[in-house]
Amino acid sequence: MRIDARNLLDRLGKNDFAYKEFEDRFSELELWPILEALLRDPRLQAIDQAEATVAAMPEPAPTEVVETYSGESLSSLFSRYGRGPAADAPGDRRGGSQQQDVRAMLRHLSDLGSQGKI
Amino acid sequence: MPVIVTHGLKGGAGTTFTAAHIAMALSEAGADVTVLTVAKRDTMPLHFGLQPAMTLPSLFAPAEDAVLVAGIDLRSLTTAPEDNDFVPALRDLGFLETGQDKVMVIDIPSAEFAFARRVIPHASASVCVINAAPDTLALMPQVLAEASPENIAATSFVINALDETRRLSRHSSAFIRELVGARLLGRIRLDESVPEAIAMLQQLSKYAPSSAALADAKAIGTALVPALETPGRPWVARGSSPASSSSRAA
Ligand SMILES: Nc1ncnc2c1ncn2[C@@H]1O[C@H](COP(=O)(O)OP(=O)(O)OP(=O)(O)O)[C@@H](O)[C@H]1O
Ligand SMILES: [Mg+2]
Numbered sequence: 093m094r095i096d097a098r099n100l101l102d103r104l105g106k107n108d109f110a111y112k113e114f115e116d117r118f119s120e121l122e123l124w125p126i127l128e129a130l131l132r133d134p135r136l137q138a139i140d141q142a143e144a145t146v147a148a149m150p151e152p153a154p155t156e157v158v159e160t161y162s163g164e165s166l167s168s169l170f171s172r173y174g175r176g177p178a179a180d181a182p183g184d185r186r187g188g189s190q191q192q193d194v195r196a197m198l199r200h201l202s203d204l205g206s207q208g209k210i
Numbered sequence: 211m212p213v214i215v216t217h218g219l220k221g222g223a224g225t226t227f228t229a230a231h232i233a234m235a236l237s238e239a240g241a242d243v244t245v246l247t248v249a250k251r252d253t254m255p256l257h258f259g260l261q262p263a264m265t266l267p268s269l270f271a272p273a274e275d276a277v278l279v280a281g282i283d284l285r286s287l288t289t290a291p292e293d294n295d296f297v298p299a300l301r302d303l304g305f306l307e308t309g310q311d312k313v314m315v316i317d318i319p320s321a322e323f324a325f326a327r328r329v330i331p332h333a334s335a336s337v338c339v340i341n342a343a344p345d346t347l348a349l350m351p352q353v354l355a356e357a358s359p360e361n362i363a364a365t366s367f368v369i370n371a372l373d374e375t376r377r378l379s380r381h382s383s384a385f386i387r388e389l390v391g392a393r394l395l396g397r398i399r400l401d402e403s404v405p406e407a408i409a410m411l412q413q414l415s416k417y418a419p420s421s422a423a424l425a426d427a428k429a430i431g432t433a434l435v436p437a438l439e440t441p442g443r444p445w446v447a448r449g450s451s452p453a454s455s456s457s458r459a460a
Contacts, residue, residue: 101420124378126344127385135351139389142362204384 211305211312212334212438218320219353220346224370225339227404228427229317230257232337234415235431237282241313241438244283248290249319258284259413269303279413291318291325297332306332313438323353327361335437335445336365337395337430342372342383350389364446368430369397393446395433398426 130136214232218225229245237243246269247254255264258279266286267275277284290296300306305314316333318326330336340346354362367390373379387394401423407414414424437445 098418098420106420124344124381126348127381130347130351130385133351135355136389138354138357138359138362139391142359143391145359145363200388 211303211307211314212440213300213305213314213316213329213332214335214337214434214437215316215318215326215329215333216337216339217318217323217326219338219340219349221320223320223339223341223346224398225320226252226254226317227257227423228337228339228368228370228398228430229315230254231414231424231427232431232434233282233315234280235428236313236315236435236438237280238428239432239435241435242311243281244285244312244314246285246287246290246314246316248287248316248322248325250288252286252288254286254317255284256408256411257414258282259407259411259416261411291322296325297329300332323356327357330361330364333364334440335434336361337368337434338365339368339370340386342369342379342386342397344378344382347382347385366393366395366446368395371400372397373400396426396430398423398430 214236216225216229216232226247226249233243233245245254247266252266255266255277256262260277260279264277266277266284269285269287269290271285287293287296293299297306300314304312316329318329326336357365367386369383369386372383383397399422401418401421403418403421404414404423407417407421410417414421418424434445439445
């Protein structure tokens with residue numbers, strides 16, 4: 093870290109610093125095609141099956157998670173895509189449920205952003 | 211003597227860095243920690259402020275050859291990935307049991323994923339370090355398809371080198387969070403002071419005590435303390451309510 097930055101943090105009495113940009117306007121963005129491709133890949137579902145394995149394990153382990161998270165399984169996330177007004181909003185030229193799913197995911201990311209979770 | 215395995219999904223994710231700081235956090239929490247590196251090209255000593263020419267002693271070398279940094283015993287065993295007797299040898303040495311008296315952190319390079327697969331079932335925790343980057347995301351389906359459900363279920367994830375100033379980085383990180391859910395242990399921010407400390411031949415905690423990456427990595431190591439107490443099966447981050455999230459930076 094640069095000495096001037098460190099001095100500033102010391103003066104502010106902060107020991108770290110997280111940059112927070114203004115909220116992204118996900119709805120105005122083109123989606124990232126890689127996310128769309130990944131969401132189509134059935135192999136990602138393996139993580140949900142593993143979730144079931146964890147659930148089947150006896151006696152929950154003690155837990156301390158550093159980061160917030162939604163606690164939702166991927167399948168429930170998938171099933172939610174495409175619902176809600178933005179999926180058929182005017183100006184969505186793409187059509188097709190897969191695109192709507194990704195739009196819904198981006199909307200969900202936007203929600204997380206506005207909740208300060210991104 | 212529980213074992214914690216750290217491995218990466220893709221080279222350069224920061225697994226070795228994360229492993230070093232998990233070891234330091236566990237040591238600070240009172241555990242007697244051994245770090246085992248199995249990399250043929252090893253950079254672990256640099257995270258402990260050691261000279262680049264340093265070669266770590268073998269796991270089987272006598273105590274008088276030990277390299278100790280702040281009480282952490284640094285060892286190497288480059289033959290481990292090819293050695294089918296590695297897990298039995300660990301057991302003979304008294305590892306694979308629980309409790310804080312002796313803990314081993316094994317740092318596995320991403321290329322040695324077959325070795326990681328063999329060790330994870332015996333570990334008290336398996337920590338997979340990933341970057342919030344599109345090429346890393348692209349590998350996730352293949353990695354998940356290759357791993358056993360038990361190993362996936364036993365694995366906790368860490369996002370490393372997160373750059374919150376970049377939109378793609380934030381989106382990728384949100385994607386990972388949704389994907390791995392409760393098994394995300396946390397994130398470590400991208401921080402220039404990590405390579406700078408190496409260049410200064412100093413430990414990060416000495417070179418940049420206010421480093422964001424240092425605080426994040428320490429929080430992750432501390433979150434792993436309960437893993438030391440799970441007898442006979444891997445500990446898994448199962449999450450908690452968002453309200454209990456304590457170390458998120460303001
Ligand atoms: N949070 C961070 N901020 C900035 N730089 C980092 C961070 N974490 C790691 N690095 C740097 O990234 C590089 C790669 O890290 P590291 O050696 O830990 O990768 P690795 O995952 O162990 O790779 P491999 O799987 O090939 O062994 C190093 O130069 C390290 O200093
Ligand atoms: Mg490494």
